Amino acid sequence: MQPLQTRRQFLQIGSLTIASGAIAMGSHQSLTQGTDESSLVTNPLLAITPACGKGDRPTPSRTAGPFYTPNSPKRNSLIESGINGTKLIVIGKVTNRTCQPISRALVDFWQADQAGNYDNSGYKLRGHQFTDSQGRYRLETIVPGLYPGRVRHIHVSVQAANQPILTTQLFFPSEAGNASDGLFNPVLLLRMNSTQPKNQAAFNFVLA
Numbered sequence: 001m002q003p004l005q006t007r008r009q010f011l012q013i014g015s016l017t018i019a020s021g022a023i024a025m026g027s028h029q030s031l032t033q034g035t036d037e038s039s040l041v042t043n044p045l046l047a048i049t050p051a052c053g054k055g056d057r058p059t060p061s062r063t064a065g066p067f068y069t070p071n072s073p074k075r076n077s078l079i080e081s082g083i084n085g086t087k088l089i090v091i092g093k094v095t096n097r098t099c100q101p102i103s104r105a106l107v108d109f110w111q112a113d114q115a116g117n118y119d120n121s122g123y124k125l126r127g128h129q130f131t132d133s134q135g136r137y138r139l140e141t142i143v144p145g146l147y148p149g150r151v152r153h154i155h156v157s158v159q160a161a162n163q164p165i166l167t168t169q170l171f172f173p174s175e176a177g178n179a180s181d182g183l184f185n186p187v188l189l190l191r192m193n194s195t196q197p198k199n200q201a202a203f204n205f206v207l208a
């Protein structure tokens with residue numbers, strides 16, 4: 001599993017602390033420029049540069065599959081009466097290729113239940129939401145079950161206002177079937193939190 005907090009993020013958080021300390025102490029130490037991760041530790045000025053995940057590459061698309069239902073309800077939590085399984089929180093951002101957050105982006109999720117079945121007559125485990133002013137979304141759901149022919153995944157479509165729809169799928173790390181799943185792409189792996197809360201994962205979408 002890949003930790004939720006990446007090495008780069010850790011270094012940046014660390015250097016932010018250094019920067020704050022330097023300001024508090026009125027330090028006038030000279031700062032050297034650098035571009036590698038190690039320079040982030042010694043150069044607090046670089047710490048204000050926001051991280052941009054996978055760089056400027058758009059999130060790859062994947063097929064919607066046969067189980068998409070339009071007009072899902074607007075809700076951040078897909079957990080309701082009758083939904084059982086392992087709770088999962090997915091958080092993240094929607095940005096453009098230059099790392100700018102996209103507010104009011106439509107993020108529409110749909111997935112199988114813990115037994116691997118889709119609700120094709122209603123809207124269980126289906127829902128859409130809009131990103132906030134900082135491009136953030138937060139999904140509360142369950143870990144989807146497996147169904148024949150596919151590895152574990154969550155379907156999602158993401159759309160900025162008046163822009164093309166990105167339809168894709170999110171995958172889970174450490175799944176035995178990932179390598180043999182025809183739609184799997186490691187770029188689409190959820191980043192699972194390795195510390196508490198263990199049921200939290202992250203994924204940032206980059207729109208073209």
Ligand SMILES: [Fe+2]
Pocket residue numbers: 065067150153155
């Ligand atoms: Fe599916």
